[in-house]
Amino acid sequence: MGPLAGFKVVEFAGVGPGPMAAMLIADLGATVLRIDRAKPVELGRPRPLKYNLPLRNRHSIALDLKNPDAVRFALSLVAKADALIEGFRPGAMERLGLGPDECLKMNPRLIYGRMTGWGQDGPLAKTAGHDINYIALAGALNAIGRRDQPPSIPLNFVGDFGGGALYLAFGIMAAVYEAQRSGKGQVVDAAIVDGVASMMVNYCGLTAAGLTSPRGTGPTDSGSHFYDSYQCADGKWVSVGAIEKRFYEQLLSILGLDPVTLPDQWDREGWPTMKQRLAEIFSTKTQAEWCALLEGTDACFAPVLEVGDLMQHPHLKARKTYIKVDDVVQPAPAPRFSRSRPEQPRPPQPAGAVPCEVALEGWLDSAAINVAKDAKLI
Numbered sequence: 001m002g003p004l005a006g007f008k009v010v011e012f013a014g015v016g017p018g019p020m021a022a023m024l025i026a027d028l029g030a031t032v033l034r035i036d037r038a039k040p041v042e043l044g045r046p047r048p049l050k051y052n053l054p055l056r057n058r059h060s061i062a063l064d065l066k067n068p069d070a071v072r073f074a075l076s077l078v079a080k081a082d083a084l085i086e087g088f089r090p091g092a093m094e095r096l097g098l099g100p101d102e103c104l105k106m107n108p109r110l111i112y113g114r115m116t117g118w119g120q121d122g123p124l125a126k127t128a129g130h131d132i133n134y135i136a137l138a139g140a141l142n143a144i145g146r147r148d149q150p151p152s153i154p155l156n157f158v159g160d161f162g163g164g165a166l167y168l169a170f171g172i173m174a175a176v177y178e179a180q181r182s183g184k185g186q187v188v189d190a191a192i193v194d195g196v197a198s199m200m201v202n203y204c205g206l207t208a209a210g211l212t213s214p215r216g217t218g219p220t221d222s223g224s225h226f227y228d229s230y231q232c233a234d235g236k237w238v239s240v241g242a243i244e245k246r247f248y249e250q251l252l253s254i255l256g257l258d259p260v261t262l263p264d265q266w267d268r269e270g271w272p273t274m275k276q277r278l279a280e281i282f283s284t285k286t287q288a289e290w291c292a293l294l295e296g297t298d299a300c301f302a303p304v305l306e307v308g309d310l311m312q313h314p315h316l317k318a319r320k321t322y323i324k325v326d327d328v329v330q331p332a333p334a335p336r337f338s339r340s341r342p343e344q345p346r347p348p349q350p351a352g353a354v355p356c357e358v359a360l361e362g363w364l365d366s367a368a369i370n371v372a373k374d375a376k377l378i
Contacts, residue, residue, distance in 0.1 A: 001029050001340060001341075001342075001343070002027070002028040002029025002030075002333070002337070002340055002341065002342035002343065003028055003029060003337055003340040003342075004025060004028040004029040004030040005029035005030070005340070006029075006030075006031075007025070007029070007030040007031070007082050007083070007176075008030065008031045008032075008033075008080060008081045008082050008083075008362070008363070009022060009025055009026075009030055009031070009032045009033070009081060009082065009083045009084070009085060010032075010033055010035065010074075010077050010078055010081045010083075010084045010085070011032055011033065011034045011035065011058070011084075011085045011086075012034075012035050012084070012085065012086040012087070012088070012093070012098075013034055013035060013036045013037060013060075014085075014086065014087030014088065014115065015087065016087070016131075016156065016160040016161075016164070016165075017087065017115050017159075017160040017161060017164030017165040017168065017190075017192065018085055018086065018087030018115040018165075018168070019054040019055055020054045020160065020161055020164070020165035021085060021113070021115065021164070021165040021166075021168040021169045021172070021190075022034070022054075022058065022085050023053075023054045023055070023056060023057060024165060024166070024169045025083075025169055025172070025173075026056070026057035026058050027056075027057055027333035027334075027342055027345060028333060028342050029340070029342055029343075031058075031362060032057065032058035033058060033059060033060075033061065033077065033081075033359065033360070033363060034055070034058050034059070034060040034061075034351075035060070035061060035062075035063050035065075035074060035077075036060050036061065036062045036063075036350075036351040037062065037063075037064075037065075038062045038063060038064035038065075038070075039064075049348050049349075049350055050326055050328060050347055050348060051328060052348050053328065053330050053348065055348035055349075056325070056330075056345045056346060056347055056348050057345050057346050058349075059349065059353075059354055059358065059359035060349060060350065060351040060352075060353070060359070061351055061352070061356065061359050061360070061378050062351035062352065062378070063377065063378065064377075065096050065098070066096075067377070068097070069375060069377055070377050071096060071097045071098060073372050073377050073378070074098060075097075075098070075102065075103065075106050076364065076368065077360075077363055077364070078098075078103045078106055078107055078110065079106045079107045080107075080362075080363050080364070081107065081110060082109070082110070082111065082176060083110065083111040083112075083113055083172050083175075083176065084103060084110060084111070084112050084113060085113045085115065085168070085172075086098075086112075086113070086114060086115070087114075087115040087116065089116070089126055090116065090119075090120045090121070090125050090126055091126070100112045100187045104185055107185065108183075108184060108185055109179050109183060109184065109185045110185040111172050111175040111176055111179060111185050111186065111188060112185065112186070112187045112188065113168050113171065113172045113188045113190060114187060114188060114189050114190060115164060115165075115168050115190050115192075116189075116190075116191050116192070117129045117130070117131075117133070117134045117159075117164075117191065117192045117193060118134070118191060118192075118193055119189060119191030119193065119194060120189045120191070131156040131158075131159035131160045131192070132153055132159070134159045134163065134164075134192040134193045134196060135154075135158050135159040135163070135192075135196050136151075137193055138163070138192075138193050138196035138197045138200060139196075139197070139200050139203075139204075140158055140159075140196050140199070140200060141153075142215065143203060143212075143215060143221070144158075144215070144221070145215050145216055145221075145222075146215075146216040146222050147214070147215065147216030147217050147222070147223060148216070149215075149216065151215065158196060158199070159192050159196055160192065162195065162196070162199060163192045163193070163194070163195030163196035163197075163198070163199060164190065164192040164195055166195070167190050167194070167195035167198065168188065168190035171188040171190050172188055175188050217268075219243065219266075220241075220243070223268075223271065224268075224271050224275075225271055225274035225275040225277070225278050226240060226241070226242045226243065226248055226251070226265060226274075227240065227241050227242070227243060228240065228275065228278075229304055230278060230279050230282035230283075231279070231282065231283060232282055232283065232285060232286050232287045232289075232290060233283055233284060233285055233286050233289075234286040234287055234288075236286070236287035236303070236304065237287070237303070237304035238282060238287055238290050238291075238294075238301065238302070238303050238304060239301065239302050239303070239304055240278075240299065240300060240301055241300040241301075242299055242300045242301075243300070245265065246298070247298050247299060247300045248265050250297055250298050250299045251294075251299035251300070251301070254293055254294055254297065254299055255278070255281050256281075257277075257281075262274065287303050287304075290303070291303055307329060308329075310322045310329060311323075311324070311329055320332055323344065323345075325344065325345050325346075325347050326347040328347070330345070332344075332345075333345065356369055356372070356373060356378050357369060
């Protein structure tokens with residue numbers, strides 16, 4: 001049983017960061033009930049359900065929210081929930097009759113979590129967008145990439161999952177803590193653009209201090225030789241991040257380089273030459289050979305692994321960081337707890353995969369479930 005056992009969440013089906021936030025909460029033991037659309041619509045990249053891993057660890061039911069009776073049924077579930085997660089455009093839930101006013105009237109202690117890209121207000125609030133747009137506006141995209149190259153797209157890790165899902169999950173739990181004292185619920189407006197801006201705090205401080213450089217020219221953004229990735233003889237890659245002097249000296253020693261014959265580590269004029277030198281050295285051995293030489297040292301080294309290699313790496317294997325569920329490699333729940341340890345995740349399930357009585361156990365009594373079934377709401 002994870003630390004959130006007994007915590008109940010109603011999740012209205014969405015895409016990207018909303019489901020990811022619900023997964024993070026469900027992974028830690030919460031009971032999350034996902035309300036899917038009665039008629040499937042395109043949500044994100046199409047794939048078989050078993051591979052849509054952010055949907056793991058919860059039961060689903062399908063409701064036609066254009067039906068007023070189905071909306072009333074959804075409100076009966078909200079009345080039993082500690083939190084709600086929705087990721088529609090601003091105003092959509094209100095038009096369905098499921099906005100914060102209606103839900104908080106039904107359940108005054110409810111934490112109403114709203115996940116959007118731009119936020120609930122502002123000039124862009126009701127316009128479409130995706131991860132790349134949000135991180136662009138928040139300043140993150142411009143900072144990522146190599147010198148004289150376009151900004152690099154960090155998949156959707158920085159926006160959807162970093163600035164979105166993690167901030168929504170954190171915001172919900174913070175609001176739950178406050179509700180334990182006040183007895184009152186509230187709305188959590190989790191906008192990806194706000195979350196990414198929050199993650200920019202250190203970079204903004206460095207910029208204000210005059211310590212940042214144009215993209216791809218700084219010490220930790222691929223500008224330096226001691227913080228970069230290099231290709232090996234077998235076409236695979238390794239990473240080094242030897243910023244501190246003692247770590248850098250150990251890296252040079254293992255690579256067979258004498259610091260006395262080299263430019264100073266922080267001499268930027270020497271970085272291009274040193275980068276070429278390290279690239280040539282790393283190209284002489286395979287990734288496995290470099291792992292044998294550098295792993296376990298303080299040279300700040302790690303191989304650049306592909307998903308197919310993750311479960312075989314000794315460190316990840318020892319910690320069971322990646323696991324197999326339904327023959328699909330995926331990350332184990334995180335973080336870890338000394339007592340209330342989460343169970344192994346359950347694979348994603350379609351709406352109706354289990355009987356209504358099972359999906360709604362702990363939410364409604366059998367009489368209410370039978371009424372909904374007789375009315376063909378579920």
